[in-house]
Amino acid sequence: MRTRKRYLPVAVGLLLLSSLSACSNSADEGPTVPAGPVPEGLEKYYGQQLDWGECRPYATDTMAQQAFGGEGLECARLTVPLSYDEPQGTTITVGLLRKPATAPDDRIGSLVLNPGGPGGSGMVTAAQLSGAVSRTELGKRFDFVGFDPRGVGASEPVIDCLTDAEMDADRADATAMDGVDDVADAERDAKEFAAKCAERTKHGEKMLANLGTRDVVRDMDVLRSALGDEKLTYLGYSYGTRIGTTYAETFPGNVRALLLDGAVDPEQDMLESLVAQAEGFGGTFGKFVEWCVGRDDCALGGDAATAVQKYQDLVRPLLDEPVTLPDGRELSYGDATTATVAALYSKQLWPSLNQGLAALGKGEGTVLMALADMYYERGPDGKYSSTQEGLVAIRCVDDPPVTDPDRIEAAQAEYAEKAPFLDAGLPPSSARDACAFWPVEHTSEPHLPDVDGIPPALVVSTTNDPATPYQAGVNLAKALDGRLLTFEGAQHTAFLSAGDTCVDQAGIAYLVDGELPPEGTRCG
Structure with missing residues (x-):
């Protein structure tokens, strides 16, 4: 904490969501028109067709090279504006990886993943989890999709x-x-x-100014449409919980389900x-x-x-x-x-x-x-x-400095x-x-999310999570008027990573059928 370098710092009952029964385009069909609502002037982005192919060319580091060789993985690039204030200006790309649903006839849509960081690779995480996910109802019913947020990993340009x-x-x-x-x-x-x-960094200060969560969630809404989903099903770990709550604030009508694991407290500054x-x-x-x-x-x-x-x-x-x-x-x-x-x-x-x-x-x-x-x-x-x-x-x-x-x-x-x-x-x-x-102004700040009207979120919090303390999950679940699932353990995040059947079954039931675990559920 006090070494010289400080800029590199050491994530009631059961309810069925009414929108869960709607299916979207099949895994093999790219949308020819945007899915769901489209902000004015962004039609070409929301209606783009993704060109899925081999993943190995997307690998930018050793970890990605090892992960992207998995069976059945497909990768693509999503084109988005560098600045959403200038949609006709410079464009950048967001790297995508998916494992298509193994039961396409019963497919619900896409499950979009972000692992947190911020700055973590959703592509690598999705690739690493894809084998385990494919053996569950998630793998059967959803395309499992990870993305590298703008400026990160396989997205272009990358922060340098x-x-x-x-x-x-x-x-x-x-x-x-x-x-x-x-x-x-x-x-x-x-x-x-x-x-x-x-x-x-390519595009310099302009790239840095449009790098934050404010812009990542707008990219994620473009992704939702390009995947053919009218509503977003989202799995966010650690700092990815902030991305999920920001998306819900920005596009409350586009939320199908949010599973947030290892919450960042929404009100805390750095x-x-x-x-x-x-x-x-x-x-x-x-x-x-x-x-x-x-x-x-x-x-x-x-x-x-x-x-x-x-x-x-x-x-x-x-x-x-x-x-x-x-x-x-x-x-x-x-x-x-x-x-x-x-x-x-x-x-x-x-x-x-x-x-x-x-x-x-x-x-x-x-x-x-x-x-x-x-x-x-x-x-x-x-x-x-x-x-x-x-x-x-x-x-x-x-965040403000x-x-x-x-x-x-x-x-x-x-x-x-x-x-x-x-x-x-x-x-x-x-x-x-x-x-x-920092050479540009901050674009967000900590606050309690205003998410009236979204379906209830499921927040998973671990009692001895070293990186995102348990109370942060309690606070986020309350702020979202969602459901808290407690995992008794000593690790960072739990869903699909702790090997706990109780947590995994509860999370899968929520994402697939909209069933929330009973109030006060504890696993582990």
């Missing part, structure tokens, strides 16, 4: 801020900020990052969200400790009361002396803590985290670096995906208090991040 070498160098720079000069240094770096984004996330990571680290100390090989010893101190004893020395790896790279304090945070997203990674911490105690950093590389989506060829740059760029245009140094410093201190394992033992910093120097 740092070279791969610059990303490596940024991660390796763990210079601690413990004085006024260091704050000025950090802010200079943040300024340079913002300037590079504007300079290196600092408030970060502090709440610290509490989530702190709680999940405690669960990791409980698991670890019960093992004979726990890298943090056998006493939960001293585990945080033992963790700090392992990682804090990296602030002054990184560990050199066999390939010449250096494991920094930032990479070690990022590796820890990455492993807290899923219990399946806890053994790897324990192994990595034990190896660090012996002066070895390969396992932790692999976990950090996974978080940053760095491939074995040294190339990064666009996710991290997208995360920063989208958040900077989605936080510029009050006293508030920033107080949030830094509270972060360390709520997630003590991430406390570097240094004074809190007041350095502003890249958003404070």
Whole structure:
């Protein structure tokens, strides 16, 4: 939290929705006319026919290359205006991937997916989930469609801020900020990052200004029509829940069903969200400790009361002396803590985290670096995906910048208090991040969504979700007047990812038939 680089931050009864019975065009038919309502002047976009084909040419990084070889996957590009204020002007494209419904005669429509981030690839996520989904009613009744939001992944143009070498160098720079000069240094770096984004991204500031959720949901409505669906069926994870609620605000009459898992609190600004996330990571680290100390090989010893101190004893020395790896790279304090945070997203990674911490105690950093590389989506060829740059760029245009140094410093201190394992033992910093120097104005801001008239949404929230704390889901379900489904677990999101039949069956029943689980349902 206080290393020098701050611009890369470590998602009553049963009701049948009346619109669920309507089917749309079959998977093999492209619409010749727009489906559903069309905003004036956008007819050519809403009525476009998608040219589905081989997915491998769409792969832009190692993860995509591995995912896009799945059986039965099809890809296409959706054309949208760069600025919806100038629909006759410059156009850009949005990358799409689908797994067609396996029972086309019973097809309902398309299930559109976004994995969050912001900046995550919906194409990669849809490809990774397609095999599991195809064995369910979702796979039989829906085309499963993932999209890369504008500026991300296979969409064109892509956000471009740092070279791969610059990303490596940024991660390796763990210079601690413990004085006024260091704050000025950090802010200079943040300024340079913002300037590079504007300079290196095609269409420059105009692209950055039209990059946020405001524009993504308009793209998603164009996609809905191009897929032949009069109403949208949507599955959003993590920051994708914000996309879902924004879509419902913008196009309330076009909503068929919204399943939102791992909610972002709609009222929190960036600092408030970060502090709440610290509490989530702190709680999940405690669960990791409980698991670890019960093992004979726990890298943090056998006493939960001293585990945080033992963790700090392992990682804090990296602030002054990184560990050199066999390939010449250096494991920094930032990479070690990022590796820890990455492993807290899923219990399946806890053994790897324990192994990595034990190896660090012996002066070895390969396992932790692999976990950090996974978080940053760095491939074995040294190339990064666009996710991290997208995360920063989208958040900077989605929310007002936080510029009050006293508030920033107080949030830094509270972060360390709520997630003590991430406390570097240094004074809190007041350095502003890249958003404070962003070259364009923000286009959205946190607020309670106004979604009167939409069908009830289903919100899934996990009790020990490290990245999107449980209470955020409670708050979102209330704001949407929807239904909350609680999953008792320690991971980030649950639907189709936790292996929990209770959660999966409830979500599938909702998406297919509009059946909400009973009030107060808890799974896990």
